[in-house]
Amino acid sequence: MNVVELFTGIGSQAKALSRIANRMNIEVNILKTCEWNIHAILAYHFIHNGSSLPTDIQVLDKNQVLEKLNKFPLSADGKIRINPSSLKFYNEDLLKNIYHAIIANNNLVDITETKGHDIPNETHLLTYSFPCQDLSNVGSFHGYKNGIDRDKNTRSGLLWEVERILEEKVLNNQPLPRYLLLENVTALEAKRHEGNFQQWKEKLEKLGYINKVYRLNSEDFTIPQYRKRLIMLSVYVGDDNSLKDAINNYWIQHDLENREYLKTLNLVKQKLDVFLRRDYSNSVYLQEALEAQPNATNSRLKIWELNSKIVNENDEVNNRVQTITTKQDRHPNSGNLYFDPKNGKSKYRFLTPRECFILMGFDEKDYEILLENNFYTRKNSKFFSRDVLYKLAGNSIVVNVLEAVFEQMVEIDKLYLSKSILVYSSIKDEEHKFI
Template identity: 50%
Template structure:
């Protein structure tokens, strides 16, 4: 029987990618994602090009009416107003609506009720927004964390609690497995009380929890990125099973995994062959203007590639939602000599995707399905593509967590 999955805060679907990599017979029965950019990108990556023939004669007013039923966002931060939705080109409206339908997207988690979900969910993943948990968020005034009354993005964690409670109230089975991913700052003094409260709730309704801090380099990806994961396994009131699962986690601690990366592994990720027209164009796009602030970025960030075009570092820093910033993941020297431009570039979105564990073909699907949104500007801009990667989960890491689910299923028939 197919393994039924719900991806909450789905982003571009690193969870679905990991399950596919493992060859697990699964079905993503629903995703939950409100950002129209990520909605479209997820659909293209996992379902391929869209066929919009069915919308040929659909008036814009009908598309707006359909989409206005959902709480959508154009930036992942605040809801899209009806006026803003109405200003979107009809080509964008068609693609977003088709993406929602093809992915069975329930859109905003605040609107999702237990009755909207299918019976017998095997796995619910929830990588809720980290902005109000992260250290950088704190410095920008986001101090609510995951407080219940914070009314912020990271507080969306408690919507997951609400849905699980609704399932219980309806005498329906909660998911057999839950997988959480977020920044390690969730374990900081400011947030640990809330996180312990969340774990206690899950234990009370029948889950065994295992918290991991996992680093991408230990799973074969040359990126200095550590994130907190929690795998929760439903055992109900079966104390023997609870004990067995707790023993499993002690004997199979993913924090003990170590991988020695090849010193030249970045060769597989960095696209520095500028005789390739695509890589050349992407390098140009990601080369900043020669300004004092960019010179400072050059001087204060790791040089990933030296003057000879050879990787100069074994790993990159954490992929964030922006590369034109300090600190960033690292800079790459080049000799392309473009007037007014720097002699270095940032990581390209293609490289960022690959350093998050996606295949180059996944990224190319987005490029091939990009379209002009307005004023000859691509819907999926360079900045949005980098943001997708920075907000995602390293596929190889969550894949290791899913492998533990497979082992538990086989060993304990859960």
């Protein structure tokens, strides 16, 4: 399974594919990524590749690394390009690791500069979890109201860059990826955005894809978090009606939104306490809890009163948390835990970044490697700050949900073998051929 991840983030897609690889007997190759946020770039690399730095990069001096990095349009907040001159204030080792992460993961960096020919012809799966800020209710509250309207230059409108890339491949007589995976907020189907989303689905159909739209909640896939997201799996069938019918029949019989079908998967929702780190005899967990404890201000007291109690005053643990977003110190948030070390602060705490990572389906060791390689950007300022770690988790996708969808994708792949095989011809013009 050859994969290209657009809007890569910290790689929940790669994580899900790596988990199903052994049990589904597939080999996963991440051919390219595309991400411009330097925190996500480095977190992805550490989580999926480790932290070793090759000699040819170690020997570079700071000016050489800066010269190389200045060629890339990078961002520190995921919203605007960072001023290249500000990179010089970063730690030299940090800069080397960012550069290595870009090179090692074949990172295309800028989706607007990515061309159709940049997507390898042997790509089976292209994922695109484009930004949701202009679609979500929170984004609308902050004035982001243009959604995915064309030519409005919104972050969510980067969806149309994917359209351009696919069209360029067609114009170049290059094969399209067999599978496309979209993930975003369910507001894509809201009245404000449904016209644009319908236009996107129709475009994919014209290109030869059939689409399956799911609205999946993490609670149904063993993770005790209320997080409902829209996922669309698109499968290239060209004009093969037999293959199209076979895949549509598969989806009817294996509908991940069907409660009765979900029961057949024997997915057991884990208790929330398994994901929480409340063993305060562990000095690391205690320190993280203290850092997530707000001051006893009136506004923070209201946050406790108005939001769900993950753990209440009687030490009773709820059965789930609310949707994990990019920030916890706000209303609404994911919920709060009663916590009173009698230090004069509020008698509760937020979820810690560690707990957020685990509730997004990542392994605790994935979080640990970020802490182990947390460079100082300047005195008393770490690269992976608490705020950054919250954002990395909140912007990600629940891994367990993706596992279920990717398992279906692998099963559908068998239909290609039994009904019609999509062949990438290395002869002549590399057009799609069906046999």
